[in-house]
Amino acid sequence: MRQSARLVAAALASLAIVAALSYAEGLSGQNPALALLSTALAGIVAGVLVREALAAAVGAGIGSLAGHGIAFTQGLLLWNPLAQQDIVVFRVMLSALTVVIAAGGGFLLRPRAVQQEEIGAGEEVPPQKSCPECGSVVPSEAIYCPMCGRKLEEIES
Numbered sequence: 085m086r087q088s089a090r091l092v093a094a095a096l097a098s099l100a101i102v103a104a105l106s107y108a109e110g111l112s113g114q115n116p117a118l119a120l121l122s123t124a125l126a127g128i129v130a131g132v133l134v135r136e137a138l139a140a141a142v143g144a145g146i147g148s149l150a151g152h153g154i155a156f157t158q159g160l161l162l163w164n165p166l167a168q169q170d171i172v173v174f175r176v177m178l179s180a181l182t183v184v185i186a187a188g189g190g191f192l193l194r195p196r197a198v199q200q201e202e203i204g205a206g207e208e209v210p211p212q213k214s215c216p217e218c219g220s221v222v223p224s225e226a227i228y229c230p231m232c233g234r235k236l237e238e239i240e241s
């Protein structure tokens with residue numbers, strides 16, 4: 085998947101989950117567990133879909149904020165034990181949590197090739213050849229074998 089498609093997928097997944105569960109929260113009377121579940125689900129789905137930490141975080145952030153925005157303007161109440169009012173700060177905090185979860189998921193699930201690229205970065209493997217006399221692996225520019233001393237300059241690598 086291309087980067088932009090991944091970002092859109094993460095945003096849409098987060099949006100759908102947050103909007104759907106905000107709606108459920110509104111129906112069920114501001115259940116804090118549902119709010120946390122929606123955040124976790126949006127982040128996990130974004131991370132799994134995108135498999136790239138930064139795109140997952142950005143997509144989940146956009147989707148989560150949009151979902152909370154829709155829920156807020158539709159009058160769907162999020163958890164508030166003290167009053168029948170929505171808590172905007174709590175929605176923003178949940179969106180931030182979604183971003184963190186998505187980034188973590190994207191980081192853990194990123195393609196194996198990228199992981200190995202990061203691990204192997206800076207470790208240039210020099211071209212090598214093997215000594216026909218003793219079998220030692222020696223640098224291809226070596227003139228004499230460091231193990232047995234045989235002259236190597238005419239050997240093809």
Ligand SMILES: [Zn+2]
Nearest residue numbers: 215218229232
């Ligand atoms: Zn040798």
